[in-house]
Amino acid sequence: MTDRYAVIGNPIAQTKSPKLHAAFARQFGHDMTYEAILGPIGGFAEAVRAFRAAGGKGMNVTVPFKVEALELADRLTERARLAQAVNTLKFDEDGSILGENTDxxxxxxxxxxxxxxxxxxxxxxxxxxxxxxxxxxxxxxxxxxxxxxxxxxxxxxxxxxxxxxxxxxxxxxxxxxxxxxxxxxxxxxxxxxxxxxxxxxxxxxxxxxxxxxxxxxxxxxxxxxxxxxxxxxxxxxxxGLGMLVAQAAEAFYLWRGVRPDVTPVIDMLRAA
Ligand code: NDP
Missing domain, CATH: 3.40.50.720 (NAD(P)-binding Rossmann-like Domain)
Incomplete structure (x- = not known):
């Protein structure tokens, strides 16, 4: 079955994340989708739960929801705890949500x-x-x-x-x-x-x-x-373009267990 991921933010139209993760998935031939979700202000947790219930495996979180994501996570990495912000959620098999910060x-x-x-x-x-x-x-x-x-x-x-x-x-x-x-x-x-x-x-x-x-x-x-x-x-x-790609690659690694090659993806973004 195709694995589903998404980025959630508000606004979200400007995000490059779907393009980045599609490029990473191609590197490994992984069967996954990655969509952009406009998170409703005041409805972040519900939107995350709905995505998860529909089979989502993980999400990236961007402005203005990084602190709400911190509060929603059941477990935090040390980086996320010190950053007091979460930009990556991983939905674990046991039903818990891990919050990480890859920036x-x-x-x-x-x-x-x-x-x-x-x-x-x-x-x-x-x-x-x-x-x-x-x-x-x-x-x-x-x-x-x-x-x-x-x-x-x-x-x-x-x-x-x-x-x-x-x-x-x-x-x-x-x-x-x-x-x-x-x-x-x-x-x-x-x-x-x-x-x-x-x-x-x-x-x-x-x-x-x-x-x-x-x-x-x-x-x-x-x-x-x-x-x-x-x-x-x-x-x-x-x-900071390389940082943008590298933080996405770290999220991909957390979810998929393999670390993408960022160089061709940075080159692709620069060319665009
Ligand atoms: P915040 O709003 O949380 O913090 C802004 C910081 O910038 C504060 O320290 C503020 O100082 C300072 N600041 C704002 N304007 C000025 C100014 N004119 N002169 C000096 N200092 C100023 O923003 P973030 O920390 O979330 O983001 C910071 C930057 O990093 C943004 O430009 C963002 O685009 C970029 N970024 C890039 C990423 C990437 O992947 N490449 C990832 C995340 C962020 P004060 O405390 O005095 O207000």
């Missing part, structure tokens, strides 16, 4: 795989303290950087995130100007500044020789953050 691991896999920069023993600056930054923290710490700094426009939010992960590693937090004079090997822009064409006001000299500037935003060419990085000593920049 951060997708980011880390993209940086270390496609981009080719190892995070171990590196000085990492994470900009932003919203949902994406929250999801990235544990996967970043698992790679054992020598230093991890969270900097945010609202420093108190960065500090709250630091406190949340303090047990997992040595993390510092503050505002953008608080780390002037420090250099970083990897700077990750997990703010939404690039969505509105804005730059993040980093101190001059933040980029170490050979450093990487990675913007989670994609589809906008070189963002002001990426251009500023190149002008200020970064050796390479990358956008």
């Amino acid at each position: 951060g691991v997708g980011l880390v896999r993209d940086i270390q795989g496609r981009v080719g920069v190892a995070l171990r023993a590196k000085r990492v600056l994470l900009l932003g303290a919203g949902g994406a930054a929250r999801g990235a923290l544990l996967p970043l710490l698992e790679e054992q950087p020598s230093r991890l700094v969270i900097a945010n426009r609202t420093p108190a939010k960065a500090e709250a995130l630091r406190a949340r992960v303090a047990a997992y590693g040595n993390v510092a937090a503050g505002g953008f100007a608080d780390f002037a004079g420090e250099q970083f090997d990897v700077v990750i822009n997990a703010t939404s500044a690039s969505l509105s064409g804005e730059d993040v006001p980093l101190p001059v000299g933040s980029y170490a020789a050979g450093s990487l500037a990675y913007d989670l935003v994609y589809g906008k060419g070189n963002t002001p953050f990426m251009s500023h990085a190149l002008e200020n000593g970064a050796a390479q920049v990358a956008d």
